[in-house]
Amino acid sequence: MINPPYYASDSRYDAGMKYERCGRSGLLLPRISLGLWHNFGDVDTLARSRDMLHFAFDHGITCFDLANNYGPSYGSAEETFGQIMKKSFAPYRDEMVITTKAGYDMWPGPYGDRGSRKYLFASLHQSLRRMNLEYVDIFYSHRFDPDTPMEETLQALVDIVRQGKALYVGISKWPAEASQFAYDYLAGRDVPCLIYQGRYNMMDREVEKSGILEQAARCGVGFTAFSPLEQGILTDRYLHGVPEGSRASIGKFLKADSITPALVEKITRLNAIAQRRGQTLAEMSLAWLLKDSRVTSVIVGSSSTAQLADTIRCLDNLNFTPHELAEIDIVMFS
């Protein structure tokens, strides 16, 4: 049977999604964005990837986070997205914020990695072709490259915007001092940095400690948290072992032997706090991030529409009592 054409749900903006202004820009982002790092590659089932993308957009998730090397294989998550863009999403392009990044190894030789102007432009051209897009909404420098002059990377971002290939630019995982340079450089050229993308969750508070989160807020730059569920650890996924097909069972970016008895004991205690709040652990973990208005959006990964549905329900309760917050900290840091 031929798949019926996709029509977005008429209730997509009444399904409970909330939108937050990104820094001092005019752009509102959904508090939940969908990331395509895992589960959208050419090793994955196209039907499942398509169902998740449709489900996300039907529930008000308007921001899709990609990078040149998401897959596996490299580039294939962008190709998957490009197929869905062509078949389903094209009429809705103006309702979406589509992002991509360059900064890691992508193709052989000296021009397929890091932060040169040569690499950033070539990579973006390739990404646009793979995604069947004329422009992306946000183009990120995926990582800080200490060997390329910052001016070169940042001027490439400026020129990418001036050429209309991206509407906004952002940086990911740049250290605080380099981030300040980037914010000043970009603002000085009337292409203000829209957003900082950093790893942040209940377990990993580095962006609090380094001042990155506060710095972004102070500079009028939005902040989006990646791996907000610590790749699935901060959910009920590993409460009773390592399930077949889970990220830890695949073992590339999350190893099964990192799910130690001590970690499971922590997750079990966190799960009990979540249950008392009437939430799943995934919902509580995301709510914990989104309670902070400095966090514009969280970029979740997902392997099913059921997980996405759970994820979205976090928005029903973003309030924590001081006692709950203290309890979470005791579990995390004891």
Ligand SMILES: NC(=O)c1ccc[n+]([C@@H]2O[C@H](COP(=O)([O-])OP(=O)(O)OC[C@H]3O[C@@H](n4cnc5c(N)ncnc54)[C@H](OP(=O)(O)O)[C@@H]3O)[C@@H](O)[C@H]2O)c1
């Ligand atoms: N800038 C960067 O350098 C960088 C780095 C990493 C990620 N990112 C971005 O951030 C996005 C998210 O990263 P991530 O995938 O690590 O995020 P995550 O949200 O921390 O982890 C996603 C995984 O958690 C599990 N999960 C999700 N919802 C669940 C639920 N409701 N209940 C139980 N388990 C659930 C799934 O694991 P299973 O697959 O096992 O089911 C899913 O694949 C990426 O796709 C990418 O866009 C950016």
